[in-house]
Amino acid sequence: MPELPEVETFKKYFDKTSLSQKINNVFIRDNRVLNVQEKIFKKTIRSNIFYSSLRHGKYLFVKLNSGFIVFHFGMSGDLKYFDDIKEEPKHSRILFEFENGNFLSYISQRMFGKVDLTNTIEDFIINKKNLGIDALKMNFEEFKKSLEKRTALAKSALMNQNIIAGIGNIYSDEILYQTRLHPKTKINEVNDSKLREIFETIKNVLKVGIEKKGILKTYPNDFIIPHRKKGELCPRCGGNIERLKIAQRHGFFCPNCQINHNKTSGD
DNA sequence: GGTCATGTTGACTA
DNA sequence: TTAGTCAACATGAC
Numbered sequence: 001m002p003e004l005p006e007v008e009t010f011k012k013y014f015d016k017t018s019l020s021q022k023i024n025n026v027f028i029r030d031n032r033v034l035n036v037q038e039k040i041f042k043k044t045i046r047s048n049i050f051y052s053s054l055r056h057g058k059y060l061f062v063k064l065n066s067g068f069i070v071f072h073f074g075m076s077g078d079l080k081y082f083d084d085i086k087e088e089p090k091h092s093r094i095l096f097e098f099e100n101g102n103f104l105s106y107i108s109q110r111m112f113g114k115v116d117l118t119n120t121i122e123d124f125i126i127n128k129k130n131l132g133i134d135a136l137k138m139n140f141e142e143f144k145k146s147l148e149k150r151t152a153l154a155k156s157a158l159m160n161q162n163i164i165a166g167i168g169n170i171y172s173d174e175i176l177y178q179t180r181l182h183p184k185t186k187i188n189e190v191n192d193s194k195l196r197e198i199f200e201t202i203k204n205v206l207k208v209g210i211e212k213k214g215i216l217k218t219y220p221n222d223f224i225i226p227h228r229k230k231g232e233l234c235p236r237c238g239g240n241i242e243r244l245k246i247a248q249r250h251g252f253f254c255p256n257c258q259i260n261h262n263k264t265s266g267d
Numbered sequence: 268g269g270t271c272a273t274g275t276t277g278a279c280t281a
Numbered sequence: 282t283t284a285g286t287c288a289a290c291a292t293g294a295c
Contacts, residue, residue, distance in 0.1 A: 002273060002274085072274085072275090168274070170273050
């Protein structure tokens with residue numbers, strides 16, 4: 001599921017269920033999701049406690065006695081907390097057993113997600129992944145600065161985790177749709193007032209996403225998200241929604257509403 | 268069987 | 282250096 005709003009939803013769920021409990025044991029159901037040696041991971045986690053969590057982009061960091069565990073959810077990741085081992089979900093890849101007898105599963109159907117350890121959050125964000133600013137926490141100045149000198153297409157730029165962390169394929173479609181920006185607009189050709197509008201839209205779209213807990217089918221009908229399908233009509237103009245491929249992903253947009261919006265072409 | 272899917276990374280090219 | 286394209290990773294749904 002996970003772009004920023006989904007990961008934020010996981011964070012809230014994790015905080016509510018799994019913080020401050022001693023971890024009695026950890027079972028690695030499939031070590032392909034581990035980015036660290038299984039032995040080291042188990043040794044680190046056993047008898048440890050999840051003290052607090054912090055999200056940056058699509059990554060969730062959880063503070064341990066020393067250092068952090070890092071969850072990434074790929075395309076099909078999830079968390080589930082439960083009290084009976086018989087309820088262990090399908091595709092549970094790592095299972096934490098708490099002292100109170102309850103469990104937390106790190107789920108990853110397609111195993112694109114990864115679990116890692118890091119000494120500091122900065123080391124992971126900056127040195128290991130070179131992630132950009134968090135889309136939910138950034139201010140306008142940071143946003144503007146991060147895009148300066150970037151010549152990438154708007155959709156690519158929004159999805160580039162090294163520029164802004166947290167926005168993926170679905171939410172970039174929504175942001176471009178609401179700002180009536182063609183996905184192939186060059187980001188450095190967007191004027192200042194439009195840039196401000198994009199910034200405000202990012203904040204609002206992510207906020208709605210978090211409120212809706214990332215459950216896409218509950219999103220407002222005037223969003224493009226419920227209409228990201230072939231044959232759907234634009235809720236604004238009634239035109240046909242089209243699909244195009246950018247940055248290895250299929251995006252949806254309304255060719256009637258969304259235009260190249262840059263300094264040279266005027267509006 | 269073919270196509271598609273909310274992601275990331277490395278190789279290659281311009 | 283910056284960007285675009287492609288392939289690979291692995292699994293399930295339609």
